[in-house]
Amino acid sequence: MSFAMPSEPFSPPFVRLVFNSDPMAVRHALKALFDGRPLRFLSEDARGTAEIVLSEALNNVVEHAYAAQPGQIEVSITVETGALICAITDHGLPMPGEQLPAGRPPAVSDLDDLPEGGFGWHMIRSLSHDLAYRRIEGRNELRFRLLTDAT
Secondary structure, eight states: OEEEOOOOTTSOOEEEEEEESSHHHHHHHHHHHHHSTTGGGSOHHHHHHHHHHHHHHHHHIIIIISTTOOOEEEEEEEEETTEEEEEEEESSOOOGGGSOOOOOOOOOSOGGGOOSSSOHHHHHHHHOEEEEEEEETTEEEEEEEEEOOOO
8 A cells, every 4th residue: 555645835635545456455545544644633524424435435446346356446635625525546347337326225114124235325425525437548537525624
């Protein structure tokens, strides 16, 4: 896993991580993101939202884009006033139809028997802003904005 911050003194805080596509690497990457500058200064609410969206999106890359095959994931985050601007890129399989999933949650008839999955894209869509996906030259790129209290 590599970690970088820009050297320009007047640029906004920026974080970039590149790591292998496997569940443990995602866990370590998330820990590095939220333990490091500048994300460790997020409020509890902003941090919780960012953790949910990033972990859902990254785990989808591992499970679906790479389908348990080796590969790398890149996460770039720019901190702006009141928002995190996030980009996740990979060279895995494209999203079906090269479009974002609709994100409709599964039907639930019994709260004691909730389905194991199916809520991820609903949560990503509900908690993020300006969500966009594109496939460029064999690469998936997911971009979104997360609101924060950052200044």
